[in-house]
Amino acid sequence: MVNSTTNSMKTKGGARGRKAELCSRRGAELQEKWRTHTADGSVDIHGQAAAKDSTGGWPAGILLLVNQGLATLAFFGVGVNMVLFLTRVLGQDNAIAANNVSKWTGTVYIFSLVGAFLSDSYWGRYKTCAVFQLIFVIGLITLSISTKMFLTRPSGCGDARRPCGAHTSMEVGLFYFSIYLVALGNGGYQPNIASFGADQFEEGDPREASSKVSFFSYFYLALNLGSLFSNTFLSYFQDEGMWALGFWASAGSALLALVLFLCGTPRYRHFRPGGNPLSRVCQVVIAAARKWNVNMPPAPFGEEDLYELDAKEIEAVTTEGSKRILHSEGFRFLDRAAVVVETTDFAVEGHCAVRNPWRLCSVTQVEELKCILRLLPIWLCTILYSGGLHQMASSSWSRGRHEPRLGVALFIFLYRRLLHPLAAALRRDPGGLTELHRMGVPQYMLVGASEVFMYVGQLEFFNGQAPEGLKSFGSALCMTSISLGNYVSDLLVTLVMDITAKGEQPGLDSGNLNRGKWIGSTSSWPP
Numbered sequence: 001m002v003n004s005t006t007n008s009m010k011t012k013g014g015a016r017g018r019k020a021e022l023c024s025r026r027g028a029e030l031q032e033k034w035r036t037h038t039a040d041g042s043v044d045i046h047g048q049a050a051a052k053d054s055t056g057g058w059p060a061g062i063l064l065l066v067n068q069g070l071a072t073l074a075f076f077g078v079g080v081n082m083v084l085f086l087t088r089v090l091g092q093d094n095a096i097a098a099n100n101v102s103k104w105t106g107t108v109y110i111f112s113l114v115g116a117f118l119s120d121s122y123w124g125r126y127k128t129c130a131v132f133q134l135i136f137v138i139g140l141i142t143l144s145i146s147t148k149m150f151l152t153r154p155s156g157c158g159d160a161r162r163p164c165g166a167h168t169s170m171e172v173g174l175f176y177f178s179i180y181l182v183a184l185g186n187g188g189y190q191p192n193i194a195s196f197g198a199d200q201f202e203e204g205d206p207r208e209a210s211s212k213v214s215f216f217s218y219f220y221l222a223l224n225l226g227s228l229f230s231n232t233f234l235s236y237f238q239d240e241g242m243w244a245l246g247f248w249a250s251a252g253s254a255l256l257a258l259v260l261f262l263c264g265t266p267r268y269r270h271f272r273p274g275g276n277p278l279s280r281v282c283q284v285v286i287a288a289a290r291k292w293n294v295n296m297p298p299a300p301f302g303e304e305d306l307y308e309l310d311a312k313e314i315e316a317v318t319t320e321g322s323k324r325i326l327h328s329e330g331f332r333f334l335d336r337a338a339v340v341v342e343t344t345d346f347a348v349e350g351h352c353a354v355r356n357p358w359r360l361c362s363v364t365q366v367e368e369l370k371c372i373l374r375l376l377p378i379w380l381c382t383i384l385y386s387g388g389l390h391q392m393a394s395s396s397w398s399r400g401r402h403e404p405r406l407g408v409a410l411f412i413f414l415y416r417r418l419l420h421p422l423a424a425a426l427r428r429d430p431g432g433l434t435e436l437h438r439m440g441v442p443q444y445m446l447v448g449a450s451e452v453f454m455y456v457g458q459l460e461f462f463n464g465q466a467p468e469g470l471k472s473f474g475s476a477l478c479m480t481s482i483s484l485g486n487y488v489s490d491l492l493v494t495l496v497m498d499i500t501a502k503g504e505q506p507g508l509d510s511g512n513l514n515r516g517k518w519i520g521s522t523s524s525w526p527p
Helices: 003-034 057-079 082-088 094-123 124-152 169-199 206-239 243-265 277-290 312-316 331-340 365-401 405-427 435-439 447-464 468-500 517-523
Strands: 348-349 354-357
Touching: 003 094, 057 124, 057 206, 057 243, 082 094, 082 206, 082 331, 094 124, 094 169, 094 277, 094 468, 124 169, 124 243, 169 206, 169 277, 169 447, 169 468, 206 243, 206 447, 206 517, 243 354, 243 365, 277 468, 331 365, 365 447, 365 468, 447 468
Parallel strands: none
Antiparallel strands: 348 354
16 A cells, blocks of 8 residues: 555656656757747748748848948939939929929828838738839839930930920929839838848847847948939939939849849748738727726726736737737826726627727727827927928039038948947946937037937837837838928928018029028027
8 A cells, every 4th residue: 555655656756757857848949949039029931930040130131231222322313413303404493493302302201101001001011112112113214214215305415504405294294203103112112121121130139139229320321322322423424414324323223222132032030010000099099089088097007907908819919010018107098998898898799798999999009009109209309300401402402512421421330339339338328329319419510420310310219119010100200200301391492482582583592502591400400
């Protein structure tokens, strides 16, 4: 009897030991998988967890940086001398040409919202980048053909000496169709390539997290190097009247960028799209409005007093690209959307109670909207900076001078290698200067430096603060601030011209670029 009991105890002890050993081995396997695979939800081209050694990282990041540089070269090959094209080839006045360029440039970045919406909601960043780059190439080819066949007549016109002849409305319409096709392609591509590049680095891995921060600086470096080459070489061809050749060079650069992008397909890491964000935002607003008279839990209250997804729902949402967000203070009126009212928030279907998403939202869903609302004041302040910068750039086009791209490129290297480590040491913070510190540098002290601080800081800030399912939207906020800045610039020029005009006397501009230069500088003074 004693022996049987002892044997039974040994058997149970052995079973527990084997179970503990199995659990330990399984834990070790999971830890090994975490070391070799990403743990942030990113997947490879086959939809499997992305392996760190064969996907993402700097090999994919460098390819995307080269892609960005070539695409920027192509875009600025069109945009940098657009004012000169409109005045010399189409015969428009300086003020009208500058306003048309402002509207076109603004539309480029408005289209970034279209690309961000499709990327975050349905297509994902890879497909969105590929589709809009293809549209970009088609627009440039159409522009090149229309310029060669219809606009630059007689041959060789469009330089400083030989103006071009009159054009039909159909020819001018084809030109505007092609440049707005270019705007759609470039605008839809830009915010997604920045976010897609950041996707190649896992934020939970300390080494890759530091590389992710550096990527945004090098991304803006690639942008400025591409612009530098277009300003240096392509603008020479166009200034000499070889407009079609310059546009064909832009089309070739964009096509090469697309080919390189597609070549890296097996190497990229992907995040699944998170569904339509507009419906999620509308659900929170409508649910909060419907519960305006509902009594809130006594303050202070936390997540235990509000509705959150259960484990099964969290898993389903996470596969779509979102992650759970903890409850935060602020915008407490929106928390009403997550207060449970059992009599109206659930409907019985069979034996289950199904939540009505237009009456009850999760804490994560509410916090997504809060994140967006917290970004808006910072975003609004950046619009005036972009407007002032565009005032300087548009007048520089008319003078034949351009933005200091070489200074911007050199300053990025100096910042990453010298200023960033120095600021990190002085502040005893490895992050160095925060995004808001960099965005608040007094503008025009050094235009190249201010661009680096503002736009790199914007990319990092909006991409980092946006919810997981809205990363492209965060990057698009940076682009739309440039867009609205262009519209502000356009509005300023129009208002000043109308207000200062007296009878037949022209307004402040009147062809004299030295007049009115303070308007842009005062509008972009740090708020």
